[in-house]
Structure formats: C-alpha cells, structure tokens
Amino acid sequence: MLLRHTPKEISERSALMINPAKTCQPIGAMYAALGIHGCLPHSHGSQGCCAYHRSTLTRHYKEPISAATSSFTEGASVFGGQANMLQAIDNIFSVYEPDIIAVHTTCLSETIGDDLKQIRKKALTEGKIPKGKYMISASTPSYVGSHVTGFSTMVKSMTGLAESTGKKNGKVNIIPGWVEPCDMEEIKRITKMLGVSTILFPDTSGVLNGPLSGEYKMFPDGGTTIDELKASGDAIGTLALGEWCSADAARALDTQNKVPCKVLDMPFGLKATDRFIDALRIVGGVTVADELSLERGQLVDMISDMHQYLYHKKVALVGDPDQVISMTEFLVTLDMWPTHIVTGTPGKAFEKRIREITKDLPYEVNVKAAGDMFLLHQWIKNDPVDLIIGNTYCKYIARDEDIPFVRWGFPILDRQGHQYFPTVAYKGALRLLEKILGVLLDRRDRDDSEQQFELVM
C-alpha cells in the first residue's frame, strides 16, 4: 500500500509537511460564501486555483459548485489583477446576476499584493456594482493558515454587511462554523423547537444538500439572505460555535454593532451540546423543550447500554480544531481513550485545550497543531490504536495498519451521507456513536473466534 514505507522512527521536522491534514484557505472561503443566498463566490487568482477549490467542494458535497475567477495570465501575475477583477465584476453582475459577490484572494494575488478593498472602492466609484448588489472580500493567502482560516475570514467579512438601526430585533445570531449543511439544518430545528428566533450565518443547508428537482437554479433556495446579514447588527446576542471558525466574526459584530457574543465549542457530543443548549436557553430567554430532553436521554441511554464496547478503546483523531476539540471531549465522555490527535491548522491554543480536556486520563496524549498525517501514522505505529476517526485520507493508514475507521470531517471523498445526516447536537451524537460502535462491533464479528462469536451484542 501507499504508506507502507512510513518509518516508525520519528525525526524532528521543521519545514517539511507530509500528507497534510488541511487544505488551502480559499476552499474555506468558498464554502462560507456558498452559505449566503444568491452569492457567487469569486476566486481572485488563476483558473487552476479556482478549479481545484471547486472540485474539492464538489467531491465532498456531490453538488456542482459555481464560482467565478479573475483568470490571471502572465500579465496579471506580474502587474497585478485589478483590471481582471474590475472586468470580472462587470461580467458577473451582467451575466449571472447574483445578489452578492464574495471574493477571496489566492497565493498568487496575495504575493503580488492586490488590495481587494481598494478595488471594491474603485468598482463602486465606477458604478460597476449595481445598486442593491454587494461585494465582500476576504484575504486568504494559502501559505499561512488552512481552509479553516479562510472560512473564518470570509465569515468575518460578512459582518461588514451588518447594520445597526438602534432598535434590537429580538433575534439571536448563530455562527455555526464549518459544519455540514445538515448540521446547520439540525441547529435550526433545535432553535425552532426552543422558540428562539435566530439568524444563522453562513447557512449552506438547501445549497449543498438540495434535491434533484429537474430544474436548474444558478442560485439554490437556501442560504442566509442579505437582509438577514444586515439584521445581524440588531440582534440581542451572538453564539459563535468554534473559536477557530466563528469567534472572529462574533467579536467583530460585538465591536462594530455592540451585539454581545459568547464563543462556545461546536456542539458535537453530549457535554458540548449541553453547553450550547444552555447558552441558547439563556440568551433566548426560553425553557428547554421536553422533546429535546428526550433526545438527550436517548443519547445517554445508548452510551450506558453500549459502554462495555467503548471502554478504554484507544483512538487516533485528525481533523479541524473546533471539531476535534469537541470530539475529544465526547470520546472522554464515552470512556474511550483519545491517544493521538492532529490538526493541520496552526494554533498552540489547540494543544492546550486538548491537554485540558484529557488531563484526567492516566497517560499523556500525543497532540499537535499544524501537524500532518505522516506524524499521526508514526504515532500509531509506535502505539497502536483501536479506532481512527478522520477524513477520507485516513483510509490509507487504516488499511495499512488494519484499524477500524470512522469517516468524519472534511473532506470525505469516498462515502455518502455526511451532507444529509447531522452529527451535531444530541441526535447527531447518537449517529456518531452508532458509527463508532458499528466499526468496532464489525471488527469483533470479523476477529472473534467461533466460540466467542455473538449473535446479540
């Protein structure tokens, strides 16, 4: 197999990354932009970058991704891409008629030093942005950060549309972070159940998990509307789910529009969901619905019923910081042993959080931010685990080491369902638990002797 030459011996690497656990910033910016209704993402760089970003999202979401590009050639690469961008704005509004263009930069345009804010001003002065239409921009050089950084920067740029009228509208902003479209749907189901009126942004539900209707729509029905983004400035509060994905936007709204914010972990697993529901209850001034308490009880019931299959099972985990932090806490709640943990996104705070969550375990976890899957594989070789949780790229390690594997995170290129079956909140945690138990019990069915082979588990 491809990774059979990964050596067990770990040597210090300072400049070389092998099998990265991240992808490039504009992919995150593009995903966030697709969560605005009537938005055409625009990649300010070469066609190749844009094609890569679109295809990565298409492979994960199994949906066509529309995006425009400044189509840099040699001239723009040397002298800057302002002319291309201005021409693109003209073309996009006249041909595709979006409500808004969300532009992100690429390595190339950042290296040249194109200033999108200045280009936008020039476009406004020259009347290239029609009345009632908008352009936002995010600086997303991919030689720093990751797709998570790009996502966060684009979400923050959305707050530039927020308006303060001086009169609160009673709504609660929820910034869900990079979760699946179905997760956003699930968050909306819960807020509706609790009777909290919310503005969720970005919102890719109905955009990247839509039906095949036989009718082509350039801009699908879903997404946060421009009016909602404007109204976010009059909200009574903001709940930002995830320090890495959502906190910057929430803090910007707090500073610019005086909308108080609370930054929470993403609601994966029992405890993080409890904290989210509690925060929602407080900010919305509501009580928790019995229906939701029932869902929580079902999750606790399954945890206690199946505890013997989870107890002290060692897990290797890779993914984006906000997801991995909550998943680590969930694994600890299940009495499992998260053992090796990697995220590709930089940030020492990640390692600190993981150490806090795992401080009561009888061993020290291996954890690395800005790490890669090569290191994860080496850790596994030195200290084998019972389960791997991560994106599709983990399948090479899982196959080489013959370890059960749960696909979770981004990207998932070789399975279906992640767009449709949420893993947030209590029902989502039930699904995560079912997936974990499924692969662990399948392994027992495969490996148990005939005397131990059980019908009822």
Ligand code: SF4
């Ligand atoms: S050049 Fe930069 S922005 Fe373009 S695909 Fe490569 S890493 Fe991403």
